[in-house]
Amino acid sequence: MEELFYIFSFIAIFSALMVVIMRNPLTSALYLILCFFALAGLYVMLDMQFLAAMQILVYAGAIMVLVVLVIMLLNISRIKNVKSDLHQKIIGILIALILFIEIIVYIYNGAQKNPTGIFTEALIKKVGNTKIIGQFLFTVYMLPFEIASVLLLVAIVGAYLFAKKKY
């Protein structure tokens, strides 16, 4: 188990780095798909198989297909690739480093709460995580679920309006 965690997190971090470094947007899109698959592997290790399936279906399936389609549609290789200036790079690395140190300090020095919930690993394995999530989604989180569907409808209309020729 331990080795699997290291393998998956190494793949995730490496491909995340490649997304930022690579010059060609299509290459970074493919590396981003690899990163999503590695994160799905980490979800499986955390006993959330349903979320791993959602991750692969929605992110690697739907969203990345949309991104690759737009890259193809705009024919990016024809566009002159603008290099980011050194000044901006230094500031970016500095900000990311400071943010990282801050988060790490909080993770390792913060007071940790003890586990309080009832959904232990054994219970989730016994009932099945899909069943538990479904029960919660349609009882306690019913209103957010409905609002999410309205949000998707708004997104459809908004995307149509943006991509139209004349506003």
Add this chain to the structure above:
Amino acid sequence: MNNYLTVASIIFCIGALGVITRKNLIVVFMSLELMFNAANLGFVAASNYLNLISGDIFVIFIIVVAAAEAAIALGIAIAFYREKGTLDIDRANELKN
């Protein structure tokens, strides 16, 4: 749990680095997706550690919002390209003066 949170924070910072440094609109959008995913991993790890289920429900809603955001962002990218003929985000400076 600390291991998972460390991985999540590393991916989040890489995404932030991409948002700040890169100039291509679509690459900036992909770095944003990276940050979303780092937050998701943090949610799942914390909810697994605390024996709760609400973190996992949150991740589902984050995925829904990310899908909606992807549709809008790519629509904006197409409109921007049609307007400017480029995807350089430094050309989006109408509000500057």
